[in-house]
Amino acid sequence: MSASFGYTVVAFRRIGIPGRWTAVAAVIAAALPPTGTFFIFIWKDVPFVICLYLVVPTVAHLVSLREHPGWRRDRRVGRLIAALGLELLGVMLFRLNGFLVVGVAAVVLLIVLPGIRLRLTAAIVAAACVTFLLTFFVYPAVGIQKTPAWEAYSIQYADVAVGYAQRPASFTTADLQIMAQAAPLATWKATANCYDSDWTTRILDSSARSQPLSGQLNALWVRVLKRSPDLVVGARICRGSIAWSVFAGPPRVAANTTTDPTSIDPSLWGLAYRPALRDSPYRNAMRTQPLSATLNKAALFLRSLSNTPQLDWLLWRAPFWCYLSYLAVWLFARRRQNWGLLALGAVVAGQQLGVLVDVPDQLFRYMAGPIVIGIMLVPLLFTGRRPAQPSA
Helix, strand or coil: CHHHHHHHHHHHHHCCCCHHHHHHHHHHHHHCHHHHHHCCCCCCHHHHHHHHHHHHHHHHHHHHHCCCCCHHHCHHHHHHHHHHHHHHHHHHHHCCCHHHHHHHHHHHHHHHCCCCHHHHHHHHHHHHHHHHHHHHHHHHHCCCCCCCHHHHCHHHHHHHHHHHHHCHHHCCHHHHHHHHHHCCHHHHHHCCCCCCCHHHHHHHHCCCCCHHHHHHHHHHHHHHHHHCHHHHHHHHHHHCHHHHCCCCCCHHHCCCCECCCCCCCCCCCCCCCCHHHHCCCCHHHCCCCCCCHHHHHHHHHHHHHHCCHHHHHHHCCCHHHHHHHHHHHHHHHHHHCCHHHHHHHHHHHHHHHHHHHCCCCCEHHHHHHHHHHHHHHHHHHHCCCCCCCCCC
């Protein structure tokens, strides 16, 4: 991530943003408690965010080359498009819903970057094909297990719970029999919460009966969608508020933003008792080892302070930074009369819409990328009409 920040300073200088401004933004992004602790947390979302973030400086570099005569034949253009394809490949590999993010971002890129659309399309399609081959052929061949059904379809199951709680009369006897086989009907109703699908997921995770019923439960979700599309769409919009709503929902329904932990849970969040970790010779290595206890205490204090509810919208929720990014990119493109610069906001739009469509909970880490990107795009708001010429 440090290398990505450094690359951004160079790439943004090519489009006329003073390097010191971008460098200051990078230091802020690295030092803030939410983003700073995020990048040292070992989790699949961190490489996902790095790949997502790298699209921005890569696009900036690519747009800067369009100002040169004969830019289409420049070898650097081909290399940057290849790099963009690799970054989008990472976005799709590290998160299950990454293809939604790439789909939206690809549309924006292809609209605002004429002249290289064929090569861009080829890079995006190649990334999608590699993802498909790895997911459906390579992973099973080497023994990588698929996501359990109760987890992969948790959002659909939560939609069913919401539909049952609000319109129980629309459920047939056959529908209720399928639900009762997975969990008691009273439990389905009690866990209906459009902000957090985990309420329903937990009961199905603890029920060994839900896994064999995944096909029937998915068919039930389709029927609920056909009968009550307004309820399903409403639940998705409600659950996706982490992507579009600047402020969190009511705390009484656990709609507050869920942040990353600052310490390692002894039970490893329920995973420590599974054979793969329980019997692992590396189990004891999964612990924090701060180099300075004093600095660690100071950092934990600042991190705890950042959880102040009044700061939640600014530090932990991304929508504010999404809208600020769109404003910054639009103003910058308008000042320069270069609408290709709108491509800088492509991945932000992709992430925002992708999460809105498919997200289980109000988790900060699902929208960490737009927060970092938003901070790095702030200098665009203050850059004048005439681009500064970088030194040789």
